[in-house]
Amino acid sequence: MTVMNRWILLFFVACFSQAANAVLKIDITEGIEGATPIAIIPFQWNSGTRLKDSDISEIVSSDLARSGKFSPVAEKSLLARPQRPEDIHFKTWRVAGVDHLVIGSVQMIANDSFKVEFRLFNVYRGEQVLGYSFNATSATLRTTAHQISDLIFEKLTGLPGAFNSRIAYITSSGKPVEYRLQVADTDGYNPQTLLTSKEPIMSPIWSPDGSRVAYVSFESGLSAIFIHDIHKGTREKIASFKGINSAPAWSPDGKTIAMTLSKDGNPDIYIISLQTRALRRLTSHWSIDTEAAWMPDSKSLVFTSSRSGKPQLYELSLDKGSRPKRLTFDGKYNANASVSADGKVIAFVHGANNSYKIAVLYTDTRVMQVLTDGPLDESPDFAPNGAMILYASQDKGKAVLAAVSTDGRQKQRLALSDGEVREPSWAAKRK
Amino acid sequence: MKIITMKSSMFALVMALLISGCTTGVQPDSETGVDAGAGAEGGESGVGATVGTIGEGGAFAGSALEGMTISYEKNAINDPGNVLSIKTIYFAFDSSELSEDDVEVIKHHGKYLALNSDATLRLEGHTDERGTREYNIALADRRAQSIKKLLLFQGASSSQITIISYGEEKPAALGHDEAAWKLNRRAELVYE
Numbered sequence: 001m002t003v004m005n006r007w008i009l010l011f012f013v014a015c016f017s018q019a020a021n022a023v024l025k026i027d028i029t030e031g032i033e034g035a036t037p038i039a040i041i042p043f044q045w046n047s048g049t050r051l052k053d054s055d056i057s058e059i060v061s062s063d064l065a066r067s068g069k070f071s072p073v074a075e076k077s078l079l080a081r082p083q084r085p086e087d088i089h090f091k092t093w094r095v096a097g098v099d100h101l102v103i104g105s106v107q108m109i110a111n112d113s114f115k116v117e118f119r120l121f122n123v124y125r126g127e128q129v130l131g132y133s134f135n136a137t138s139a140t141l142r143t144t145a146h147q148i149s150d151l152i153f154e155k156l157t158g159l160p161g162a163f164n165s166r167i168a169y170i171t172s173s174g175k176p177v178e179y180r181l182q183v184a185d186t187d188g189y190n191p192q193t194l195l196t197s198k199e200p201i202m203s204p205i206w207s208p209d210g211s212r213v214a215y216v217s218f219e220s221g222l223s224a225i226f227i228h229d230i231h232k233g234t235r236e237k238i239a240s241f242k243g244i245n246s247a248p249a250w251s252p253d254g255k256t257i258a259m260t261l262s263k264d265g266n267p268d269i270y271i272i273s274l275q276t277r278a279l280r281r282l283t284s285h286w287s288i289d290t291e292a293a294w295m296p297d298s299k300s301l302v303f304t305s306s307r308s309g310k311p312q313l314y315e316l317s318l319d320k321g322s323r324p325k326r327l328t329f330d331g332k333y334n335a336n337a338s339v340s341a342d343g344k345v346i347a348f349v350h351g352a353n354n355s356y357k358i359a360v361l362y363t364d365t366r367v368m369q370v371l372t373d374g375p376l377d378e379s380p381d382f383a384p385n386g387a388m389i390l391y392a393s394q395d396k397g398k399a400v401l402a403a404v405s406t407d408g409r410q411k412q413r414l415a416l417s418d419g420e421v422r423e424p425s426w427a428a429k430r431k
Numbered sequence: 432m433k434i435i436t437m438k439s440s441m442f443a444l445v446m447a448l449l450i451s452g453c454t455t456g457v458q459p460d461s462e463t464g465v466d467a468g469a470g471a472e473g474g475e476s477g478v479g480a481t482v483g484t485i486g487e488g489g490a491f492a493g494s495a496l497e498g499m500t501i502s503y504e505k506n507a508i509n510d511p512g513n514v515l516s517i518k519t520i521y522f523a524f525d526s527s528e529l530s531e532d533d534v535e536v537i538k539h540h541g542k543y544l545a546l547n548s549d550a551t552l553r554l555e556g557h558t559d560e561r562g563t564r565e566y567n568i569a570l571a572d573r574r575a576q577s578i579k580k581l582l583l584f585q586g587a588s589s590s591q592i593t594i595i596s597y598g599e600e601k602p603a604a605l606g607h608d609e610a611a612w613k614l615n616r617r618a619e620l621v622y623e
C-alpha cells in the first residue's frame with residue numbers, strides 16, 4: 001500500500017439548519033494512484049439560479065473519488081468545458097490521459113421542478129456509452145446526483161454503485177454526554193436524528209431493504225434492542241431480556257435478527273424470527289459468543305468467540321447439530337466480522353500489540369490482509385457493493401468514521417466538526 | 432551520607448503514603464498478595480473487627496485491605512474506613528478473573544447483602560476502549576457475572592442484584608493509554 005499525498009476533497013459542507021445535526025466532513029486521506037481518470041464537466045444550469053448544495057457534477061465527482069476507483073480531474077484543471085456532445089474535442093482529452101468524460105445539464109421546467117440530463121463518453125472510442133434524463137425537485141437533486149454516480153460506477157466497473165444509499169451511525173457530544181442515533185446520505189449530507197438519549201446507544205444496523213434500523217439503547221437504564229422505522233418514525237422493542245441485549249444483525253433475507261443475550265448466564269448467540277418472535281439459541285458455550293454477522297444466504301453466520309481463550313472468528317450453520325468452524329488463526333484478537341454481499345470477503349478487527357486494525361479474510365483462499373493502520377479501528381461494515389469498508393477510527397484522540405477500499409489502496413475520513421462519531425452501518429438500498 | 436539519609440526518609444514517606452493510600456480502596460493492578468483464607472476468617476471473627484494492622488503482621492499484612500474495618504451495619508457501606516467502601520473492582524485486559532483481594536472485598540459485600548435483605552445492588556460492568564464494542568459488552572457482562580456469583584455464594588439473593596454491562600461506553604478515565612485503561616477495566620458496585 002503506497003502512502004499518497006494527502007489531498008482534500010472539495011467537499012466542505014455548509015452549515016445545516018439543525019444545529020444538533022452536525023454534518024460529517026469527508027477527507028480523502030490516502031491513495032488516488034491507479035484510479036481511472038475521469039473528467040466531469042460542471043453541469044450547465046439552463047435556467048434558474050444554481051441551488052446551494054446541489055451542484056450535480058461536484059456531488060458526482062465526490063462520490064466517484066470516494067470509491068477509490070476513479071480520479072476525477074479537479075475542476076480547476078479541466079482543459080475545456082464542453083456542454084453539448086458536438087463540443088467535445090476527444091483528441092484533447094485523449095492526450096491529457098482522461099479515459100472518460102461526463103457532461104450534463106439541469107433545466108428548471110417549472111417552479112421547483114427540474115430536468116437533469118447526463119451523458120458519459122468513452123474518450124478513446126469517442127462515443128457516448130451512457131445517457132439518462134431525470135425529473136427532480138430541489139429536495140431530490142442530491143439524490144439524483146447519487147443515482148448518476150451509481151449509473152456511471154456500474155457502467156465502468158461492472159459493480160453496482162452504493163452512493164444513492166444511507167449510512168447510520170452513533171454520535172456523542174456534550175457534558176453530560178448526549179448520544180444520538182443518526183442516519184445520513186453516504187456523503188454525510190441530510191443527517192436526521194432518530195434517537196437522542198443520555199444513556200448509550202449502540203450497534204445500529206439497517207434492514208436489508210433500507211427502511212428500518214435496529215439498534216441497542218440503554219435509555220431505560222438497561223440494554224434493549226429496538227427496531228426503528230425511519231419513514232414512519234415509529235419503533236418497536238424486540239429484546240429486553242435479563243442481562244445483555246446486544247449486537248443485532250439483520251439476516252439478508254430480512255426475516256431474522258441475530259443477537260447476543262446473556263439471559264441464560266453467559267453471552268451467547270440467539271436468533272429471533274421477526275414474524276413469530278420465536279427465539280432460538282444458536283450457541284451454548286461458557287466463553288463469550290457475540291457479534292454475529294450473516295452470510296449472504298441467511299443460512300449461516302460468522303461470530304466472535306473466545307472459546308479458544310482469545311477472541312477469534314467462527315462460522316456456524318443454522319442447520320441443527322452444526323458445530324462452529326474456526327475461521328481466523330493469525331493473531332490473538334480477531335473480532336466483529338462484516339461479510340461482503342457476495343460472501344467472498346470477511347472484514348474484521350485484527351488486534352496485535354495494542355493496535356486494532358481492519359483486516360480482511362478471503363473465504364476461498366483463507367488469505368488475511370491488514371488494511372488499516374490502527375491503533376483503535378473497529379466496527380467494519382461493507383458497502384453494499386463490497387468495494388469499500390466503512391469503519392470507526394480515532395483521529396487525534398477523537399472518534400471519527402473512516403473508509404478504506406477493500407483492496408486497501410484508498411482511505412478517507414468522515415469527521416464531525418463537533419463531537420464523536422462511531423459504529424457506521426451502510427444501507428444496502430435506499431427506500 | 433546526608434543524601435542517602437534523605438533518600439531513605441523519602442522512601443519511608445512514600446511508603447507511608449502508599450500504605451495509607453491503599454486503605455482507601457483496592458488499587459487497580461495491585462500486586463499485593465493476601466491470604467484469602469485467613470482474611471475470610473478474620474472477617475468472620477465478628478462485626479466491627481479490624482482487618483489486620485500495619486506492622487502487627489495481622490491477617491492482611493501486606494494487603495491493600497490492611498487497616499480496614501468490617502461491619503455489616505446498615506450504613507456500613509457509607510463508612511470510608513469499612514471494607515465495604517471499596518465499591519470498584521479492577522480487572523486485567525480481556526479478563527474477568529478476580530484477584531484474591533477482590534474476592535475478599537466481594538465476600539464482605541455478599542454478607543452485607545445477605546444480612547440486609549432490603550439492600551439492592553446495581554452491578555455495572557465496564558472495559559477499556561481496546562477491542563470491539565460488542566465484545567466488550569460481553570466481557571463486561573462476564574466481569575459483573577463473576578462478582579454476582581460470589582455475592583450469591585455469600586447468601587445474597589439474586590433479586591437484590593441487577594447487572595448492567597456498559598462495555599467501553601462509559602469510561603471512568605478519558606485518555607488512550609494504560610493509565611486510563613486500567614481505571615476503566617472495572618466493575619462498580621452501586622447500592623441503590
